[in-house]
Amino acid sequence: MDFSVHYCPCCTYGDTHTHTRYLTKGHGSRTILHCRRCDIYFSETFATPISGLKTPLSRIITILKARSEGMSLNATARTHNVSKKSVIDWERRLSGLKPTLMLYSLVHQFIHQEIEGDELYTKVNKNKPPSESQGWTIVLMERGSRFLWELHCGRKDQQLFEKALQCLAQVIEQTDNLSLLTDGERRYGNILFDICHDIIRNGKPGRPLKRLPKGVRVRIKNKGAKTKKGRPRQKYQSPIPEHPDTAHEVSNEEIHANHVEAFNASMRRRNATFRRKTNTYAKSRKSLQRTLDVFWLIHNFTRVHFTTKVVPAVKLGILKTRLSWPQILTMRYAV
Ligand SMILES: [Zn+2]
Numbered sequence: 001m002d003f004s005v006h007y008c009p010c011c012t013y014g015d016t017h018t019h020t021r022y023l024t025k026g027h028g029s030r031t032i033l034h035c036r037r038c039d040i041y042f043s044e045t046f047a048t049p050i051s052g053l054k055t056p057l058s059r060i061i062t063i064l065k066a067r068s069e070g071m072s073l074n075a076t077a078r079t080h081n082v083s084k085k086s087v088i089d090w091e092r093r094l095s096g097l098k099p100t101l102m103l104y105s106l107v108h109q110f111i112h113q114e115i116e117g118d119e120l121y122t123k124v125n126k127n128k129p130p131s132e133s134q135g136w137t138i139v140l141m142e143r144g145s146r147f148l149w150e151l152h153c154g155r156k157d158q159q160l161f162e163k164a165l166q167c168l169a170q171v172i173e174q175t176d177n178l179s180l181l182t183d184g185e186r187r188y189g190n191i192l193f194d195i196c197h198d199i200i201r202n203g204k205p206g207r208p209l210k211r212l213p214k215g216v217r218v219r220i221k222n223k224g225a226k227t228k229k230g231r232p233r234q235k236y237q238s239p240i241p242e243h244p245d246t247a248h249e250v251s252n253e254e255i256h257a258n259h260v261e262a263f264n265a266s267m268r269r270r271n272a273t274f275r276r277k278t279n280t281y282a283k284s285r286k287s288l289q290r291t292l293d294v295f296w297l298i299h300n301f302t303r304v305h306f307t308t309k310v311v312p313a314v315k316l317g318i319l320k321t322r323l324s325w326p327q328i329l330t331m332r333y334a335v
Contacts, residue, residue, distance in 0.1 A: 008035035009046055009332070025054060047332045049093035060090055061325045067091065067291075068298045072272035072280040088287070095293035100334040101301060105147075108318045110175040114143040115168065117182040118260040119156065120267060122274045123281050124288055131156065134285040137292065138164040139267075141260050143181075145315035146305050148263075151296045153288050161187045162195070169196045172216055177247075179217040181236075183258075189218040189240040198243060214243040271295055302328055 005014040019034040019041055031044045045051045050060070063080050067073070067087065077084045122135040130136075138160060140150035150167045154160045165188065172178055182188045193212060200209040212218065218240045268274045271291055273282040282288035301313050301323045308315050311322040323331070 006033050006044055007332070008033075008038060008040070009042055010035060010038045010040055013037055045330060048330050049090070049097060049333075050329050053090075055086070057326060057329065060329065063087060064090060064094065064294075065325065067272075068270060068294060068303075070270045070272055070275070074280075075272075088290070091290055091294050094297065094329065095290050096333055097328065097331055098293045098296060100331070101297060103334055105300075105313070105316075105318050106170055106174060108174060110171075110178075110316075112177045113171065113175050114179045114181065115149065115171070116141050116143055116258070116260045117164075117180060117185070117188050118264070119185065120264050120274065122288070124285055125281075125283050135282070135288065136160060137288075139260055139263065140164055140168055141263060142312070142316060143259050145312045145317075146259065146263070146299075146308060147312035147316040148296055148300055151292045153292055154285060158187070158191070161191050165192045165195055168192060172196060172213060175215070177215045179219060181219045181221065183221050186220060186239060189220065192218065193240045200244070209241070211241050211243045212246070214245050217242060217246060267295070297328065 006016050007014050008016055013035070015036045016033045017036065019032045021029045021031050024030050032041055033044060034041050043051070050057060053060070059080075063076060063082055064087075066076050066080065071079070073084055073087060076082070076087055116139075118139050118141075120137040120139060121130060121133070122137070124133055124135040132155070134155050135153060136156040137153040138150055139148065141148050149171055150164045152160065152163055152167075154163075168180070169192070180188060180192065193210075196213055196216075197210050198213050200211050202209065217238065219236045219238055221236050268276065272278075272280040273288055273291055282291065299312065301311055301319065302325060304311055304322065305315070311319070313319040314322060
Protein backbone atom coordinates (compact mmCIF):
# COMPACT_ATOMS: atom_id res chain seq x y z
CA MET A 1 0.00 0.00 0.00
CA ASP A 2 1.49 3.27 -1.13
CA PHE A 3 -0.21 6.18 0.59
CA SER A 4 0.79 8.69 -2.08
CA VAL A 5 -0.92 6.89 -4.97
CA HIS A 6 -4.59 7.61 -5.58
CA TYR A 7 -6.17 4.24 -6.14
CA CYS A 8 -9.38 4.05 -8.09
CA PRO A 9 -12.33 3.35 -5.75
CA CYS A 10 -13.91 1.19 -8.44
CA CYS A 11 -11.18 -1.12 -9.77
CA THR A 12 -8.68 -0.42 -6.90
CA TYR A 13 -5.79 -0.02 -9.38
CA GLY A 14 -3.52 2.99 -9.30
CA ASP A 15 -3.91 3.72 -13.00
CA THR A 16 -5.22 7.24 -12.35
CA HIS A 17 -4.24 10.70 -13.48
CA THR A 18 -5.21 14.27 -12.60
CA HIS A 19 -8.22 15.44 -14.55
CA THR A 20 -8.91 18.93 -13.18
CA ARG A 21 -8.19 21.02 -10.15
CA TYR A 22 -10.67 23.29 -8.44
CA LEU A 23 -10.55 25.74 -5.57
CA THR A 24 -12.52 24.99 -2.39
CA LYS A 25 -13.64 27.63 0.09
CA GLY A 26 -11.48 26.54 2.99
CA HIS A 27 -9.20 23.73 1.85
CA GLY A 28 -7.21 25.25 -1.00
CA SER A 29 -7.15 23.38 -4.25
CA ARG A 30 -8.59 19.92 -4.76
CA THR A 31 -7.99 17.43 -7.50
CA ILE A 32 -10.49 15.49 -9.55
CA LEU A 33 -8.89 12.27 -10.72
CA HIS A 34 -9.67 10.07 -13.64
CA CYS A 35 -9.25 6.28 -13.83
CA ARG A 36 -8.08 5.10 -17.23
CA ARG A 37 -9.36 1.58 -16.67
CA CYS A 38 -12.95 2.29 -15.72
CA ASP A 39 -13.22 5.80 -17.15
CA ILE A 40 -14.68 7.32 -13.98
CA TYR A 41 -13.96 10.61 -12.24
CA PHE A 42 -13.57 10.95 -8.48
CA SER A 43 -12.36 13.49 -5.93
CA GLU A 44 -9.09 12.92 -4.10
CA THR A 45 -11.04 13.11 -0.83
CA PHE A 46 -13.53 10.43 -1.88
CA ALA A 47 -14.25 8.09 1.08
CA THR A 48 -11.69 9.77 3.34
CA PRO A 49 -12.37 11.19 6.81
CA ILE A 50 -12.64 14.72 5.39
CA SER A 51 -14.93 14.05 2.45
CA GLY A 52 -17.68 16.65 2.31
CA LEU A 53 -16.29 18.78 5.14
CA LYS A 54 -16.09 22.54 4.68
CA THR A 55 -13.95 23.41 7.70
CA PRO A 56 -10.29 24.06 6.76
CA LEU A 57 -8.08 21.03 7.29
CA SER A 58 -5.61 23.02 9.42
CA ARG A 59 -8.37 23.95 11.85
CA ILE A 60 -9.60 20.35 12.11
CA ILE A 61 -6.02 19.22 12.79
CA THR A 62 -5.44 21.85 15.48
CA ILE A 63 -8.63 20.84 17.27
CA LEU A 64 -8.09 17.08 16.99
CA LYS A 65 -4.51 17.55 18.19
CA ALA A 66 -5.74 19.41 21.25
CA ARG A 67 -8.13 16.54 21.94
CA SER A 68 -5.42 13.93 21.48
CA GLU A 69 -3.16 15.73 23.95
CA GLY A 70 -5.75 15.39 26.67
CA MET A 71 -8.14 18.32 26.36
CA SER A 72 -11.69 17.40 27.31
CA LEU A 73 -14.55 17.75 24.86
CA ASN A 74 -16.12 20.73 26.65
CA ALA A 75 -12.82 22.53 27.06
CA THR A 76 -11.98 22.00 23.38
CA ALA A 77 -15.36 23.32 22.31
CA ARG A 78 -14.97 26.44 24.45
CA THR A 79 -11.32 27.14 23.61
CA HIS A 80 -11.61 26.68 19.87
CA ASN A 81 -15.11 28.04 19.38
CA VAL A 82 -16.35 24.87 17.82
CA SER A 83 -19.45 22.83 18.57
CA LYS A 84 -19.09 19.57 20.42
CA LYS A 85 -21.08 17.93 17.66
CA SER A 86 -18.44 18.85 15.08
CA VAL A 87 -15.58 17.56 17.22
CA ILE A 88 -17.43 14.29 17.80
CA ASP A 89 -18.17 14.03 14.07
CA TRP A 90 -14.50 14.55 13.13
CA GLU A 91 -13.38 12.02 15.72
CA ARG A 92 -15.91 9.53 14.46
CA ARG A 93 -14.69 10.01 10.90
CA LEU A 94 -11.07 9.57 11.98
CA SER A 95 -11.80 6.52 14.12
CA GLY A 96 -13.41 4.92 11.06
CA LEU A 97 -9.88 4.40 9.72
CA LYS A 98 -9.02 1.92 12.43
CA PRO A 99 -10.17 -1.21 10.53
CA THR A 100 -8.26 -0.01 7.44
CA LEU A 101 -5.01 0.47 9.29
CA MET A 102 -5.51 -2.72 11.28
CA LEU A 103 -5.92 -4.62 8.02
CA TYR A 104 -2.81 -2.91 6.69
CA SER A 105 -0.84 -3.85 9.83
CA LEU A 106 -1.94 -7.47 9.64
CA VAL A 107 -0.66 -8.13 6.14
CA HIS A 108 2.91 -7.95 7.45
CA GLN A 109 4.96 -10.85 8.74
CA PHE A 110 6.77 -10.59 12.06
CA ILE A 111 9.65 -12.66 13.35
CA HIS A 112 9.33 -11.99 17.03
CA GLN A 113 6.88 -10.11 19.20
CA GLU A 114 6.56 -9.68 22.93
CA ILE A 115 3.11 -8.53 23.88
CA GLU A 116 2.09 -7.18 27.25
CA GLY A 117 -1.53 -7.42 28.29
CA ASP A 118 -3.10 -5.20 30.89
CA GLU A 119 -6.42 -3.66 31.82
CA LEU A 120 -7.08 -0.03 32.56
CA TYR A 121 -10.13 1.30 34.32
CA THR A 122 -12.17 4.48 34.16
CA LYS A 123 -15.73 5.26 35.07
CA VAL A 124 -18.39 5.60 32.39
CA ASN A 125 -21.43 7.80 32.92
CA LYS A 126 -22.12 7.06 36.60
CA ASN A 127 -20.05 5.91 39.47
CA LYS A 128 -20.71 2.20 39.53
CA PRO A 129 -18.78 -0.57 41.21
CA PRO A 130 -15.87 -1.59 38.92
CA SER A 131 -17.45 -4.97 38.28
CA GLU A 132 -20.47 -3.31 36.62
CA SER A 133 -18.62 -0.53 34.82
CA GLN A 134 -18.15 -0.51 31.06
CA GLY A 135 -14.94 1.46 31.43
CA TRP A 136 -12.51 -1.44 31.44
CA THR A 137 -9.98 -1.13 28.66
CA ILE A 138 -7.80 -3.98 27.50
CA VAL A 139 -4.40 -2.96 26.22
CA LEU A 140 -2.27 -5.35 24.18
CA MET A 141 1.01 -3.63 23.45
CA GLU A 142 4.03 -4.91 21.55
CA ARG A 143 6.85 -4.18 23.90
CA GLY A 144 9.83 -3.18 21.77
CA SER A 145 7.93 -0.94 19.40
CA ARG A 146 5.10 0.18 21.73
CA PHE A 147 2.68 -0.72 18.96
CA LEU A 148 -0.83 -1.11 20.31
CA TRP A 149 -2.55 -4.12 18.82
CA GLU A 150 -5.64 -3.81 20.89
CA LEU A 151 -7.37 -1.03 22.79
CA HIS A 152 -10.89 -2.05 23.52
CA CYS A 153 -13.33 -1.12 26.27
CA GLY A 154 -16.38 -2.64 27.87
CA ARG A 155 -17.49 -4.54 30.94
CA LYS A 156 -14.73 -6.69 32.39
CA ASP A 157 -16.17 -10.00 31.34
CA GLN A 158 -15.46 -13.00 29.16
CA GLN A 159 -16.58 -11.16 26.03
CA LEU A 160 -14.08 -8.33 26.45
CA PHE A 161 -11.20 -10.77 26.78
CA GLU A 162 -12.44 -12.86 23.87
CA LYS A 163 -12.54 -9.85 21.58
CA ALA A 164 -9.00 -8.83 22.50
CA LEU A 165 -7.63 -12.32 22.13
CA GLN A 166 -9.29 -12.87 18.78
CA CYS A 167 -7.27 -9.88 17.63
CA LEU A 168 -4.18 -11.45 19.17
CA ALA A 169 -4.90 -14.72 17.36
CA GLN A 170 -4.70 -12.82 14.07
CA VAL A 171 -1.37 -11.34 15.13
CA ILE A 172 -0.13 -14.82 16.06
CA GLU A 173 -0.86 -16.04 12.54
CA GLN A 174 1.53 -13.42 11.18
CA THR A 175 4.27 -14.00 13.76
CA ASP A 176 6.84 -16.79 14.06
CA ASN A 177 7.60 -16.28 17.69
CA LEU A 178 5.32 -14.56 20.18
CA SER A 179 5.22 -14.19 23.96
CA LEU A 180 2.23 -12.85 25.86
CA LEU A 181 3.08 -11.46 29.28
CA THR A 182 0.33 -10.53 31.69
CA ASP A 183 0.00 -9.30 35.21
CA GLY A 184 -2.07 -11.77 37.14
CA GLU A 185 -5.16 -12.04 34.95
CA ARG A 186 -5.49 -15.72 34.05
CA ARG A 187 -8.25 -15.34 31.49
CA TYR A 188 -5.76 -14.20 28.82
CA GLY A 189 -4.10 -17.58 28.70
CA ASN A 190 -7.23 -19.68 29.02
CA ILE A 191 -9.25 -17.85 26.40
CA LEU A 192 -6.31 -17.66 24.00
CA PHE A 193 -5.93 -21.40 24.36
CA ASP A 194 -9.61 -21.88 23.49
CA ILE A 195 -9.35 -19.65 20.43
CA CYS A 196 -6.15 -20.96 18.95
CA HIS A 197 -4.42 -24.23 19.65
CA ASP A 198 -2.74 -27.00 17.76
CA ILE A 199 -3.69 -30.64 18.05
CA ILE A 200 -0.61 -32.77 18.35
CA ARG A 201 -0.74 -36.37 17.28
CA ASN A 202 2.37 -38.10 18.51
CA GLY A 203 1.34 -41.63 17.71
CA LYS A 204 0.84 -42.54 21.35
CA PRO A 205 -2.43 -44.09 22.44
CA GLY A 206 -5.14 -41.87 23.93
CA ARG A 207 -6.56 -38.53 23.01
CA PRO A 208 -4.29 -36.26 20.90
CA LEU A 209 -2.73 -33.40 22.90
CA LYS A 210 -3.96 -29.82 22.73
CA ARG A 211 -1.15 -27.28 22.78
CA LEU A 212 -0.62 -23.57 22.05
CA PRO A 213 0.46 -22.97 18.43
CA LYS A 214 4.16 -23.41 17.73
CA GLY A 215 6.22 -20.42 18.85
CA VAL A 216 3.58 -18.99 21.20
CA ARG A 217 4.23 -18.59 24.94
CA VAL A 218 2.02 -17.22 27.71
CA ARG A 219 3.56 -16.00 30.97
CA ILE A 220 1.71 -14.75 34.02
CA LYS A 221 3.59 -12.71 36.54
CA ASN A 222 3.10 -13.76 40.13
CA LYS A 223 2.34 -10.99 42.54
CA GLY A 224 4.09 -10.96 45.91
CA ALA A 225 7.40 -12.58 46.78
CA LYS A 226 6.03 -15.39 48.93
CA THR A 227 3.18 -17.85 48.81
CA LYS A 228 0.54 -18.03 51.53
CA LYS A 229 2.52 -20.75 53.19
CA GLY A 230 5.59 -18.51 53.27
CA ARG A 231 7.59 -20.26 50.57
CA PRO A 232 9.38 -18.10 48.01
CA ARG A 233 7.16 -17.78 44.96
CA GLN A 234 8.23 -18.40 41.39
CA LYS A 235 8.51 -15.15 39.46
CA TYR A 236 6.18 -16.25 36.74
CA GLN A 237 4.01 -19.12 35.68
CA SER A 238 3.42 -20.65 32.30
CA PRO A 239 -0.10 -21.87 32.88
CA ILE A 240 -0.90 -23.00 29.36
CA PRO A 241 0.67 -26.10 27.79
CA GLU A 242 3.07 -25.13 25.02
CA HIS A 243 3.93 -26.74 21.73
CA PRO A 244 6.88 -29.15 22.11
CA ASP A 245 8.88 -27.25 19.45
CA THR A 246 8.56 -23.85 21.17
CA ALA A 247 11.71 -22.57 22.86
CA HIS A 248 10.70 -22.12 26.48
CA GLU A 249 13.00 -19.50 27.86
CA VAL A 250 11.75 -16.01 28.58
CA SER A 251 14.35 -14.31 30.74
CA ASN A 252 13.33 -12.76 34.04
CA GLU A 253 14.49 -9.38 32.81
CA GLU A 254 12.11 -9.61 29.90
CA ILE A 255 9.28 -10.52 32.20
CA HIS A 256 9.92 -7.71 34.63
CA ALA A 257 10.23 -4.86 32.20
CA ASN A 258 6.86 -3.17 32.18
CA HIS A 259 6.04 -0.72 29.45
CA VAL A 260 2.27 -0.88 29.69
CA GLU A 261 2.49 0.74 33.11
CA ALA A 262 4.16 3.78 31.54
CA PHE A 263 1.67 3.67 28.72
CA ASN A 264 -1.19 3.79 31.22
CA ALA A 265 0.21 7.01 32.65
CA SER A 266 0.37 8.52 29.18
CA MET A 267 -3.18 7.41 28.53
CA ARG A 268 -4.45 9.05 31.72
CA ARG A 269 -2.72 12.25 30.64
CA ARG A 270 -3.74 12.24 27.00
CA ASN A 271 -7.27 10.93 27.06
CA ALA A 272 -9.43 13.18 29.21
CA THR A 273 -11.90 10.38 29.95
CA PHE A 274 -9.19 8.53 31.85
CA ARG A 275 -8.21 11.40 34.09
CA ARG A 276 -8.82 10.63 37.72
CA LYS A 277 -11.03 12.60 40.08
CA THR A 278 -12.57 14.89 37.49
CA ASN A 279 -15.86 14.83 35.66
CA THR A 280 -14.31 14.59 32.20
CA TYR A 281 -15.25 10.92 32.15
CA ALA A 282 -16.97 9.38 29.11
CA LYS A 283 -20.73 9.37 29.05
CA SER A 284 -21.19 6.09 27.18
CA ARG A 285 -19.19 3.03 26.18
CA LYS A 286 -19.50 3.95 22.51
CA SER A 287 -18.02 7.40 22.96
CA LEU A 288 -15.24 6.01 25.12
CA GLN A 289 -14.43 3.55 22.35
CA ARG A 290 -14.40 6.40 19.82
CA THR A 291 -11.74 8.24 21.81
CA LEU A 292 -9.79 4.99 22.18
CA ASP A 293 -9.85 4.35 18.44
CA VAL A 294 -8.53 7.84 17.76
CA PHE A 295 -5.89 7.28 20.42
CA TRP A 296 -4.95 3.97 18.76
CA LEU A 297 -4.45 5.66 15.38
CA ILE A 298 -2.51 8.63 16.66
CA HIS A 299 -0.37 6.58 19.02
CA ASN A 300 0.56 3.93 16.46
CA PHE A 301 0.98 5.96 13.29
CA THR A 302 1.32 9.69 13.98
CA ARG A 303 2.80 10.61 17.34
CA VAL A 304 6.55 10.05 17.70
CA HIS A 305 7.22 7.99 20.80
CA PHE A 306 9.29 9.72 23.46
CA THR A 307 11.63 6.78 24.11
CA THR A 308 12.05 5.19 20.69
CA LYS A 309 12.06 8.54 18.79
CA VAL A 310 9.89 7.07 16.03
CA VAL A 311 6.23 6.17 15.74
CA PRO A 312 5.45 2.61 16.88
CA ALA A 313 4.43 1.51 13.36
CA VAL A 314 7.88 2.47 12.04
CA LYS A 315 9.62 0.73 14.92
CA LEU A 316 7.53 -2.40 14.30
CA GLY A 317 8.59 -2.26 10.66
CA ILE A 318 5.26 -1.77 8.94
CA LEU A 319 5.82 1.84 7.83
CA LYS A 320 8.90 3.62 6.53
CA THR A 321 7.98 7.04 7.88
CA ARG A 322 5.24 8.30 10.16
CA LEU A 323 1.89 9.37 8.81
CA SER A 324 1.36 13.08 9.21
CA TRP A 325 -1.98 14.50 10.35
CA PRO A 326 -2.94 15.64 6.81
CA GLN A 327 -1.93 12.22 5.47
CA ILE A 328 -4.02 10.34 7.97
CA LEU A 329 -7.05 12.61 7.45
CA THR A 330 -6.91 12.17 3.67
CA MET A 331 -6.49 8.41 3.79
CA ARG A 332 -9.22 6.40 2.17
CA TYR A 333 -11.29 3.87 4.12
CA ALA A 334 -10.82 0.32 2.94
CA VAL A 335 -13.98 -0.69 1.12
ZN1 LIG B 1 -10.80 2.22 -11.98
